[in-house]
Amino acid sequence: MMGPVLAACLLIILSTAWISQANGATCKKDGGVCTCNDQTKNVDCSSKGLTAIPINIPMDTDxxxxxxxxxxxxxxxAFHGLNKLTFLDLNYNELQTLPPGVFDHLVTLETxxxxxNELKSLPSGIFDKLTKLTDLRLNTNKLQSLPEGVFDKLAELKTLTLENNQLKRVPEGAFDFLEKLKMLQLQSNPWDCSCRDILYLSNWIREKKGTVSNIExxxxxxxTKAVLEITEEEAAEDCVYPNTTTAIPTTIITTLASSNDDDIPELPVPQENFQKFLGYQEPDHLPTQPQCLVSISGYLGLMMFFVLISAAILYVIHFLKKA
Known part of the structure; x- marks a missing residue:
C-alpha cells in the first residue's frame, strides 16, 4: 500500500511547487516580466507594455x-505591503485617476x-501619509485643479513639478507648509490672472523669489505677463471655478421631491453615465497581456506538471486495482 501513498505525496509536492511558481512570477528568474536585483532591492518593470501592476512584488523592494x-x-x-519603498516611478503611463489611499502604505517613500500621465484631478489627502517625500513629479498631466491642503503634510519636499498642466489657480495656502522646497515648476499652465484667486500665488512667488528656483x-x-507681476487692480474679478466632483444640483433634487411620479418625464440616460452616477467601477484590474504571457520554459513546466499528475493518477489507479 506504500505505492498510492508515495504517488499522493508526489502529487501534493508537484502541485505546491507549481502554485508557488505561478504566484511568484514577478521577476524574470521566476518566469515574470520584471528584472529584480536581490542585492539592491530594485525591481525594474519599465517599458513592458503593462496595463496592471505585476503581482507579488517582493515586500522588501526599495x-x-x-x-x-x-x-x-x-x-x-496596488502598493500595500511595500512599506520599505523609497522610490516609485509611474511616469509615462496613461493614469487617468488615482484611488484615495493608494499611497498610504508607502510611509518611507522619498521620490x-x-x-x-492623463491625471485631471487628485483625490483629497492623496499624499498625506508620504511625510518623507522629497521629490514629487506631477508635470505633463491634465490637472485642472488641486485639492485644498494637498501638499500640507509634505514638510520634507524639496522638488515639486507642476508644469504643463491646465491649472488656472492654486488653493489659498497651497505651498505654505513646504518649508524645505527648493524647486517648483509652474510654467506652461493657463494661470488666470484676472481673478482674485491668483493673488495668493503671485504674492507667494514674489516672497520666495530667489529661494525657490523656477517659480518666476x-x-x-x-x-502676456508674469504671475508675480499681477496687482490687485488687475486681479479684480471674483471668479468661481467649477469643482471636479459629481453632484446633483439642489434645484433638481427639490423639484423631484415635490413632483408626482407621473409628472417626471423619462429622460434617456446613457448606460455609461448611469453607471458613473451610481458609483459603479470596474474591478481593480483584469489580467493583462504581459501577465498572461508565460515564457516557453513556463509552458514546458506546465506541460510537465500535467504529465506527472496524469502519471501519478494512473499509478494510484493501478495499485487500487491490485488491492
Missing part, C-alpha cells in the same frame, strides 16, 4: 520602476514620479 507602460488605473491596494517662469494665460 526601488520600483513602472514607467513607460500602459497603466490607466491602479487598484487601491514619487507621476509625470506624463509662471506666466498668465496667453503669456
Amino acid at each position: 526601488n520600483l520602476k513602472l514607467d513607460y507602460n500602459k497603466l490607466s488605473s491602479l487598484p487601491h491596494t 514619487l514620479g507621476l509625470s506624463n 517662469a509662471a506666466e498668465c494665460d496667453g503669456g
Whole structure:
C-alpha cells in the first residue's frame, strides 16, 4: 500500500511547487516580466507594455520602476505591503485617476514620479501619509485643479513639478507648509490672472523669489505677463471655478421631491453615465497581456506538471486495482 501513498505525496509536492511558481512570477528568474536585483532591492518593470501592476512584488523592494507602460488605473491596494519603498516611478503611463489611499502604505517613500500621465484631478489627502517625500513629479498631466491642503503634510519636499498642466489657480495656502522646497515648476499652465484667486500665488512667488528656483517662469494665460507681476487692480474679478466632483444640483433634487411620479418625464440616460452616477467601477484590474504571457520554459513546466499528475493518477489507479 506504500505505492498510492508515495504517488499522493508526489502529487501534493508537484502541485505546491507549481502554485508557488505561478504566484511568484514577478521577476524574470521566476518566469515574470520584471528584472529584480536581490542585492539592491530594485525591481525594474519599465517599458513592458503593462496595463496592471505585476503581482507579488517582493515586500522588501526599495526601488520600483513602472514607467513607460500602459497603466490607466491602479487598484487601491496596488502598493500595500511595500512599506520599505523609497522610490516609485509611474511616469509615462496613461493614469487617468488615482484611488484615495493608494499611497498610504508607502510611509518611507522619498521620490514619487507621476509625470506624463492623463491625471485631471487628485483625490483629497492623496499624499498625506508620504511625510518623507522629497521629490514629487506631477508635470505633463491634465490637472485642472488641486485639492485644498494637498501638499500640507509634505514638510520634507524639496522638488515639486507642476508644469504643463491646465491649472488656472492654486488653493489659498497651497505651498505654505513646504518649508524645505527648493524647486517648483509652474510654467506652461493657463494661470488666470484676472481673478482674485491668483493673488495668493503671485504674492507667494514674489516672497520666495530667489529661494525657490523656477517659480518666476509662471506666466498668465496667453503669456502676456508674469504671475508675480499681477496687482490687485488687475486681479479684480471674483471668479468661481467649477469643482471636479459629481453632484446633483439642489434645484433638481427639490423639484423631484415635490413632483408626482407621473409628472417626471423619462429622460434617456446613457448606460455609461448611469453607471458613473451610481458609483459603479470596474474591478481593480483584469489580467493583462504581459501577465498572461508565460515564457516557453513556463509552458514546458506546465506541460510537465500535467504529465506527472496524469502519471501519478494512473499509478494510484493501478495499485487500487491490485488491492
